[in-house]
Amino acid sequence: MKKKLLLLILFVNVSAIAQNFKTPLDYLMFINKEQVIISKSTWKYTSAVAHSKSARRIDSNRKQLVKTIQNAKTKIGSIKDGYKGDVEYKNQVIQYFDFCEKNLNEEYDKIINMQEVAEQSYDAMEAYLLARDLVNEKLDSESEKAQNSYRAFAAKYNITLSEEESDLSKKIKISNEVFDYHTALYLIFFKVNFTDANLSKAIENKDLAAIEQNKNALIQYADEGLLKIKLIQPYNNDSSLTTTTKKALEYYKNQAEKYVPKTVDFIMFNDKFETAQKTLESKSEKERTKEEVDNYNGLVKQVNKEIDTYNKLSKQNFQDKSATINNWNVSGDTFISRHVPQD
Structure with a gap:
């Protein structure tokens, strides 16, 4: 920044x-x-x-x-x-x-x-x-x-x-306006980006309560940010930074609404599989019922499929997130370079 x-x-x-x-x-x-x-x-x-x-x-x-x-x-x-x-x-x-x-x-x-x-x-x-x-x-x-x-x-x-005013003082004045404009949009972006980082930590820790809390906060902050952007006029007819910020907020909101529920489903299924596995392993072969064994074998087949699906989903989300963050940073740097006068 x-x-x-x-x-x-x-x-x-x-x-x-x-x-x-x-x-x-x-x-x-x-x-x-x-x-x-x-x-x-x-x-x-x-x-x-x-x-x-x-x-x-x-x-x-x-x-x-x-x-x-x-x-x-x-x-x-x-x-x-x-x-x-x-x-x-x-x-x-x-x-x-x-x-x-x-x-x-x-x-x-x-x-x-x-x-x-x-x-x-x-x-x-x-x-x-x-x-x-x-x-x-x-x-x-x-x-x-x-x-x-x-x-x-x-x-x-x-x-x-x-x-x-001298030419230099005019340049400095314009520069401060550009930095102020950039800062206003950066704060909007940073709020959702930081909340998303907390959400990622909660997912990594498999903390369902924290996941739900941060998911709801992410949707709320994205909606609030989208409303704020509507009130921000383009700077000298340049809407590039507001457009990039809007796209970033839309991505984070979509992630919270679609990616997170699928992630929660996978975590819950994985917990169910691990519980069944521990239960079965705690018993001797003679103590295991046919129903327990059939249920576990069915989960084994399903878990491999779920892991593959989840890994693809996570990989795509990671790529989209990286592109979103990079696009905002590049757009912010380009905006400042474009509007702050050169020597």
């Missing part, structure tokens, strides 16, 4: 060129220049998350982004008195960069640790995604504070600003 970018920086452009660092415009552009450098590093990280399968490359870009932020903090921090003693904007930017650096280091590690256990339960996955989104919300909030301080400084010194 792809991780949503943990940094969003929007940039505005100053509508004039500074001639002298002693002017407020020169001061503003000095700080803005460092922000533009960070925006480029931010985009490299975003692009790596969206288009690379190399964890090493992604982490390398994250570390480079941290280094870029640290360098910008050093340069901006060197302006001790800001602009003629006015340090409010400078301090707000440094505070924002401090927050970004902390989240790209400390919070990043926490979220990676949560991601490692997220696959263990739906609640853990939901908690991981919630924690990730909360970090993004905090970063957005801090970014807005820095932007407000930027505008306030410009207004204070009568500097005209263009509120048009």
Whole structure:
């Protein structure tokens, strides 16, 4: 699963060129220049998350982004008195960069640790995604504070600003929309996929009560997911991910309704055969009645046929399940690669 970018920086452009660092415009552009450098590093990280399968490359870009932020903090921090003693904007930017650096280091590690256990339960996955989104919300909030301080400084010194977003900030904004869309559908898919994994464990353990419980839950979650998908519009006329998710839910529901009952029948028949076998083996040949022997011999003939049928059924279900999971993963990766802008 792809991780949503943990940094969003929007940039505005100053509508004039500074001639002298002693002017407020020169001061503003000095700080803005460092922000533009960070925006480029931010985009490299975003692009790596969206288009690379190399964890090493992604982490390398994250570390480079941290280094870029640290360098910008050093340069901006060197302006001790800001602009003629006015340090409010400078301090707000440094505070924002401090927050970004902390989240790209400390919070990043926490979220990676949560991601490692997220696959263990739906609640853990939901908690991981919630924690990730909360970090993004905090970063957005801090970014807005820095932007407000930027505008306030410009207004204070009568500097005209263009509120048009840079190309990079537009790319980052689009990327976050794509990741959000992907996450919404991934959660729907993950819920049924995880429930199916529990169902498979129950079948492996021949736990009829757990099988029934997970079968009913699988049907319920599949139905709930299918209703949710109806409310999700295609992203930029691309319905590929909703279509793939819908097909996956239909497969899981069909499996629960048709494959599971046949599996339960086989488990019960196998238990019946094993009980008859134990009963017969516990008696000496003289103690065995003709009815018991005939019944057992009949079960032996039937069990071989049932095993063959069940093995074919299981093999087909395994192939269908593997194809369903693979199709969703490929569709999800393709969706992100298609819609997240390239460098």
